[in-house]
Amino acid sequence: xxxxQESGPGLVKPSETLSLTCTVSGDSISSSSxxxxxxxxxxxxxxxxxxxxxxxxxxYYNPSLKSxxxxxxxxxKDQFSLKLSSVTxxxxxxxxxxxxxxxxxxxxxxxxxxxVTVSS
Amino acid sequence: QSVLTQSPSVSGxxxxxxTISCTGSxxxxxxxxxxxxxxxxxxxxxxxxxxxxSNRPSGVPDRFxxxxxxxxxSLAITGLQAEDEADxxxxxxxxxxxxxxxxxxxxxxTVL
Numbered sequence: 001x002x003x004x005q006e007s008g009p010g011l012v013k014p015s016e017t018l019s020l021t022c023t024v025s026g027d028s029i030s031s032s033s034x035x036x037x038x039x040x041x042x043x044x045x046x047x048x049x050x051x052x053x054x055x056x057x058x059x060y061y062n063p064s065l066k067s068x069x070x071x072x073x074x075x076x077k078d079q080f081s082l083k084l085s086s087v088t089x090x091x092x093x094x095x096x097x098x099x100x101x102x103x104x105x106x107x108x109x110x111x112x113x114x115x116v117t118v119s120s
Numbered sequence: 121q122s123v124l125t126q127s128p129s130v131s132g133x134x135x136x137x138x139t140i141s142c143t144g145s146x147x148x149x150x151x152x153x154x155x156x157x158x159x160x161x162x163x164x165x166x167x168x169x170x171x172x173x174s175n176r177p178s179g180v181p182d183r184f185x186x187x188x189x190x191x192x193x194s195l196a197i198t199g200l201q202a203e204d205e206a207d208x209x210x211x212x213x214x215x216x217x218x219x220x221x222x223x224x225x226x227x228x229x230t231v232l
Binding site: 035037045046047048049050051052053054058059060062063096100104105106107108110111112113 | 153154156158164165166167168171172177209211212213216217218219220221222223224225226
């Protein structure tokens, strides 16, 4: 059974960089059939796709966040990571990592999520 | 920044049937891309409920069904149960979002 687990600081100061890691277990991240992505959900609001990465390292970002987002992958550890720079209170959200099927384009597995609060 | 439009809320009594709609545009649903649905129970991560417009993953009751027509899609829930009370999100692909997806704002289902 595939499992995804987010980890990282729950509190980040304004203007700093948010950093999260997703650890995949139960399957290899090095599959040609999937993208590995980050999705966030501000408190009381809807879901927003942040970006995705392919095992080869190819990255895809939401245009609205592209200038501040970096996603990387470490296939040796079955992990992928998110960095979001210059954060503000608007970046306070539950951050989920997820697996997206490459051709059918749905997110079939999700991590439990980690709440990141931006505050001084 | 949601590109897919959903009604904010819907309600129904136990045993009833409710539908949740999702409207997109010519760059996503109307372009022929599939619609998928997720159920988010309070305090939990979203869970895939319907994929490919009308397919249910293993373990999802057949009380849940999906359909798509033109630039819109619908999720129907029959025989409503208390445990169905949740937020429901539609998702599709948009040609501007390679590798990702676009979500609706979500519909809160209240079981009366």
